[in-house]
Amino acid sequence: MAAFNLTLSESSMFILAGIPGLEAAHVWISIPFSIFYIIGLLANFTVLFIVGKEQTLQKPMYLLLCMLALTDIISSTSFxxxxxxxxxxxxxxxxxxxxxxxxxxxxxxxxIHSAVLVTMAFDRYVAICSPLRYATILTNARIAKLGLVSFIRAVLFILPLPLLLSRQPFCANRIIPHTYCDHIAVAKMSCGDITASRVYGLVMAFVIIGFDLLLIGLSYGLIIRAILRISSKEAHQKALNTCTAHICALLMIYPVGLFSSLTHRFGQGIAPHVHIILSNLSYLLPPMLNPIIYGIKTKELRDNVLKYICRMYSPRAVDFKPA
Incomplete structure (x- = not known):
């Protein structure tokens, strides 16, 4: 603990440079940043409010949506x-x-966000492949336990990242060329050996994302096998519609996130502002688009959102019931 405090006292401040090379455009760049952030907050809080108010929506699928919304709100607010x-x-x-x-x-x-997406893939697998057993396999209590496991996994795997950095001596030049404290960007501020920190960060990224993608791929492999066994085209379409929103969420988070992480470590030929803009977008767009996509593709959620909007603007018309 003494070593930890000594290291912090030697360099108590960092400077976040924002987006190097685009300082003159910072005010203009802030416009889409703030718009994406505000829309994301409104959309995710709407999901939490609707599910919290409607007893009929307090089911595993919508509890997972609430977990996704909560992680999106906190992660975007953190930077x-x-x-x-x-x-x-x-x-x-x-x-x-x-x-x-x-x-x-x-x-x-x-x-945690990645773990929730894995659980949602399993949810879709059970809904399509074992619909009659859905209520017994995926209960609210089981979803809560899976959420707790996701939280414990995140703490155990991620806590070593700041702990390893806290033991490093930081150089006099403590300007971080980023809008937030990215792990590898902070590691590069150290005057000591950061091999352990770099290797751990890279390994954890591949282990966590690789394991989660493996489980998601397995779930969708079983879903595709089940769909191919169905002869009805209408059933095919219904099954695919069930997965559309989740597939969109996967495509938004994993490809951009992986590309951003790899280019930040190995893409020396790519301009720094491209790294930074990509990494920001990978954490800004999903919180904004996830609730919108799920709201459009999920009928129960969409209907309840419309119901509350109608009540807001014409409460008498909605509450009126003919004799």
């Missing part, structure tokens, strides 16, 4: 307000403790 402070007020300083805390929450929430 967007600070990024906007950089863009608008040039408030670039952040304490080392604050930076390490941001790293933990940011990556832990990403890990």
């Amino acid at each position: 967007v307000p600070k990024a906007l402070c950089i863009f608008w007020f040039n408030m670039k300083s952040i304490t080392v403790k604050g930076c390490l805390t941001q790293i933990f929450f940011f990556y832990a929430l990403s890990t």
Whole structure:
């Protein structure tokens, strides 16, 4: 603990540079940032509100949507307000403790988000392949236990990232070319040997994402096998519609996230601002688009959202019931 405190006292502040090379456009860049963030907050809080108010929606599928919405809200809030402070007020300083805390929450929430997507893939598998046993296999209590396991996994796997960095001596030049405390960007500020930190971060990224993608691929392999056994085209279409929103969520998070992570480590030929914009988009777009896609593709959720909107604007017309 003494070594930890000594390291922090030697360099108590970092400077977040924002997007190097595009400083003159920071105010303009902040416009889509703030729009995406506000829409994401409104959409995700709407999902939480609707599911919380409607007893009929308090089922495993919608509890998973609430978990996804909650992780999206917290993960985007962990970096967007600070990024906007950089863009608008040039408030670039952040304490080392604050930076390490941001790293933990940011990556832990990403890990939980990935685990929720795996659970949703399993949910779709059970709904399509064993619909008669759905209510007994996936109960609300079981979903809560899976959520707890996801949280414990995230803490155990991600906590070593800031702990390894906390033991590093940081150089006099503590300018981080990013809008948030990215793990590898902070590691590069160290004057010591960061091999363990770099290797652990890379291995964990591949282990967590690789394992989760393997489970998702297995679920969808079984789903496709079950669909191919069905002769009815209408049943094919219904099964595919059941998975559409989840597939869209997967395509938004994994390809861009993996590309951003790999280019940040190995893409020396790519301009720094491209790295930073890509990494920001990979964490900004899913929180905004996930609830919108699920709201459009999920009839029960869509109908309840429309019901509350109608009540908001014409309460008498909605509450009126003919004799």
